[in-house]
Amino acid sequence: MTIQAVLPPGVSKESFAAALAEYRAIVGDQWVFVDLERLAPYSRLMVPDDDAAHQPCGAIAAGSVEEIQRILAVSNKYKIPLWTISVGRNFGYGEAAPATPGQMILDLKRMNRILEVDPELGTALVEPGVTFKQLHDYLIEHNLPFWFNKPAPAPVVGPMGFTLERGMGYTRYQEQAQNFSGMEVVLADGSVIRTGMGGAENAKTWQAYRWGYGPWIDGLFLQSNFGIVTKLGLWLMKRPAAHKTWAAGFLDIDGAARSVEVLRDLRLDGVIENGMVAHMSYGVALTQKRSDLFNGPGAIPEEMWAGMAKQAGLAVWSAVGTVFGHPDQIAINLDIIRKAMTAAGGFFITEEQVSGPASILFNNIKMITTDQLSLEDFAIFNYRGSGGAWFAPVIPSKAKDVLECYRISQRTLAEFGFDYIGGFMIGYSGRHFDAASIILYDRDNPEEFKRAKQCYLKVVDACAKAGYPLYRAGTPIMKMTADFYGEAQKTINARLKHMFDPNHILSPGKSGIA
């Protein structure tokens, strides 16, 4: 028998062996992993932090709510922490690995049923292991006129993790936290609760009306370690009659900042439903290796980006989006967007007008904003190496904040020799943008790894101190991010944690809640 790399903190080898025997009796030998080889998928990191800091002690794949309840009983008995994952990706945010070493991964991939899709209401009830690919295939197979909100790496990730992490999508529904309804949650003591209308045994609106009656507790299970969500109600997006992707090009960050205000006002006016403003570096990183572009010291200088843009006929910054609806609505809305972006100094085009290198960008935008599934966004990890860490400070939708947050991010990354690769994604209401950037680095280069780690901590710190803390944090910076949110929130989270999970067996360290 191969021995696992680490033990759960404070648990003896004998005690852990006894627990493993009990886990195996619940799920079967084949669903408990402790050898390093089989743990590899749960240990692999892209974020810049030491592997040892996130090494699991093992993994267990549960097949049902009842198995989860029995696993919890064992974990409570032996005080073995369980780091719950659904599909188990979370690329650039810590992947499947736990926030702290020695946790047992509770993998829910086997629970992957699409339990119900209502073809009239456009709702779905799914288990944690369901992937977007699976949902996509289901909708096609059943000839249902629905799309769904999804993140870029949709095929290999799923709606459960996307929702619970409060991911940002690109369709009409954008912010996933605004667009789900109802959960089933297993608490640490094994009790099961159905939230919202799901509490009423015979209610016909569990997936249709999210708020239920009395206090709404679903929010407690977002980015949290207070329970294990085993069922989730999704709102599917009706397939639009038509759609068209557009872009407005800008020469510099000042133009990008103006375009953020344009997107804000268009959103407040109900003209657009999605939108982002991206630096050309993102598109370049998708298609080229950095070493083919630049071998100088430090980050690629802004003038070089500008030169490359000029040569390729691309904009340095592009505001992009897709409008949905009846063709007549689309024509009018595009006309409004065109006028507003042009007035802000943008060069406006729609998908029919595009050619050359800009086509790649357009196809990427079209793919993520519609029902197409593709893994082409993963090509970004070929840019510099296998390492990547997302960070997304939350900014108000104002030009001055775009400029300030960009300046801090770009300068801090450059200070450590990394290129600014990112942009600004509009939030649900139009009032905030996620200033989403990714530190791309070569994880196999120890010196670069070290720089990436320092850079990651510094840029997040600098943004937060300027008034732009993150909305979501990778495992290495969860505690640090929680600190930015202050003592009062930490105290209440700690009290809630103690109430829900007195033995602290559920995902300790998640969102800084130990």
Add this chain to the structure above:
Amino acid sequence: MTIQAVLPPGVSKESFAAALAEYRAIVGDQWVFVDLERLAPYSRLMVPDDDAAHQPCGAIAAGSVEEIQRILAVSNKYKIPLWTISVGRNFGYGEAAPATPGQMILDLKRMNRILEVDPELGTALVEPGVTFKQLHDYLIEHNLPFWFNKPAPAPVVGPMGFTLERGMGYTRYQEQAQNFSGMEVVLADGSVIRTGMGGAENAKTWQAYRWGYGPWIDGLFLQSNFGIVTKLGLWLMKRPAAHKTWAAGFLDIDGAARSVEVLRDLRLDGVIENGMVAHMSYGVALTQKRSDLFNGPGAIPEEMWAGMAKQAGLAVWSAVGTVFGHPDQIAINLDIIRKAMTAAGGFFITEEQVSGPASILFNNIKMITTDQLSLEDFAIFNYRGSGGAWFAPVIPSKAKDVLECYRISQRTLAEFGFDYIGGFMIGYSGRHFDAASIILYDRDNPEEFKRAKQCYLKVVDACAKAGYPLYRAGTPIMKMTADFYGEAQKTINARLKHMFDPNHILSPGKSGIA
């Protein structure tokens, strides 16, 4: 000194007198009320329940967070429950009176500052006592291009209560629970927490981005008694370039049921943002006294409504709404709505085409769906007497559920001699409707009061048992409604209550949480 009517449960007269002296020392004599006359506004009931069941022991009006903290200390010391109100209306849901007798009303009307309005983001930070009238005047005075989501009796109620009760509006933003960002909450132990981005001292997005980092606790303070919300971030609605009110008339409930499905599909297609389907009785009740219409036994028969409709050139049921936007967008969207409603058998008109009695309905719809403020909806309480109780079962947006919920409601009301007055309001996502009805009765007629009380309990029970529990309950039926939502939700609410408020001094009985 006039003596108050009741004492807090389990508190002696001497102990209460001592507490009152301490309360007075905090807020001043003029802000503590115990004599019956001054308590009248806090005791007045429209819902059909005995006055004695909701009699406060007194009222105290706090002027600041610091005063609230000191009041909480006194209440914890003497175990005096505080029933918190903001503006203190909640018409037809229990008004200002507590769920159980002997509670001290904690009135926050003095805390009525509009603390901040961001003219670019369209956000406002308000205190509990702010009314919609005040916000309306503020926006006009500062020439800001914003409206807000609001309920029918907007002038005399406020955004705090509207939001915390999860009220339904009629503008682009409809469901208020989807459209606020950030709270400040005083907990029972006097600690103060700012939620969401408000936890980060210098974050610039407290009112712009609602979800913050980690678990989202704001939902815990909706329809709840876990804390006292002292500040709230609102999302204002940008003033649209134009708007137009429309209606589609139907002859019977079958047509109304079809129109609900039409509204659902239009909402899923992004064509409409609001909408409701109302029985003509609502419009009639706004403008006429029942005794002038009908003196027979029992409820007004459906045939009589049909006859009145025919005579007046009105529809028995009307699907109504307002479209917002650029005039070109409006024209296209109205055309789509017209085609869909006509295909469903509706007679479609827009505001320019209306004349005669239908104008009253149109003006009412236009008023509640735009920025107009009016109290004309109150005229409904002249229909039969001063009594009224709203109940709104949640139904999926399907014709069969419209028919079933209507049938149960109409028959149960008729069984007790009351007219069905209500309709169906579309929810935020289009997937559910609130089947909102009001029992209008003469509260000064003891026999009718008794019937109304029985009817209220029976209709709510019958709807819930058919799968349509309420989303919000009047004080007399809070416990009953909580029971429908099951043991698991009751247990978790009780655990949360115990954690937040071990002495149970905050609004005991609210949402059935004792």
